[in-house]
Amino acid sequence: QVQLVESGGGLVQAGGSLRLSCAASGIIFSVNAMGWYRQAPGKQRELVAAITTGGSTDYADSVKGRFTISRDNAKKTVYLQMNSLKPEDTAVYYCNARDIFSYWGQGTQVTVSS
Numbered sequence: 001q002v003q004l005v006e007s008g009g010g011l012v013q014a015g016g017s018l019r020l021s022c023a024a025s026g027i028i029f030s031v032n033a034m035g036w037y038r039q040a041p042g043k044q045r046e047l048v049a050a051i052t053t054g055g056s057t058d059y060a061d062s063v064k065g066r067f068t069i070s071r072d073n074a075k076k077t078v079y080l081q082m083n084s085l086k087p088e089d090t091a092v093y094y095c096n097a098r099d100i101f102s103y104w105g106q107g108t109q110v111t112v113s114s
Contacts, residue, residue: 001025001026001059002024002025002026002027002094002097002103003024003025003026004022004023004024004097004103004104004106004108005022005023005024005025005105005106006020006022006093006094006105006106006108007021007022007023007108007111008021008081008094008108009093009108009109009110010063010109010110010111011111011112011113012105012110012112012113013084013085013112013113014086014113014114015044015084015085016057016083016085017081017082017083017084017085018070018110019061019079019080019081019082019088020079020080020082020093020095020108020110021077021079022034022036022077022078022079022080022097022105023075023076023077024076024077024078024097025076025110027046027097027099027103028099029073029076029097030053030073031053032053032097032098032099032101032107033051033052033053033070033097033099034050034051034052034069034071034078034095034096034097034098035047035049035051035095035096035098036048036049036050036069036078036080036093036094036095036096037042037087037093037094037096038091038092038093038094038110039091039092039094040058040088040090040091040092043095044056047060048060048062048067048076048080048093049063049064049067049068049069049112050069050073051069051071051078052069055071057069057095058074059071062088063082063089064104066080066083066084066085067081067082067083068080068081068083069081078082078095080093085091085114086114087112087113088103088112089100089110090110090111090112091110092108092109092110093108093109093110093111095108096109
């Protein structure tokens with residue numbers, strides 16, 4: 001049974017930082033590309049950051065220079081370090097794992113107050 005469990009969300013003031021974690025089980029983590037997506041109320045889910053099995057990263061333009069995605073294959077965990085947070089970063093953040101199939105976590109709420 002595949003499980004992706006996100007943690008680290010919460011309420012933070014603008015300019016603050018949060019670190020999200022996503023712990024995976026039931027998959028061969030090292031062969032999965034991993035990503036963080038977010039969905040704000042009334043908006044479509046969007047890709048925030050992705051990291052390949054080889055460690056290459058990609059970011060949405062809106063978070064470049066502020067967010068950093070990383071992975072620890074030994075811990076089967078992917079992280080999203082979020083700095084200089086803005087109110088527009090408020091959303092539910094979802095972890096995604098992808099090989100042949102795509103798996104999703106349950107999401108963690110991030111709220112940035114102005």
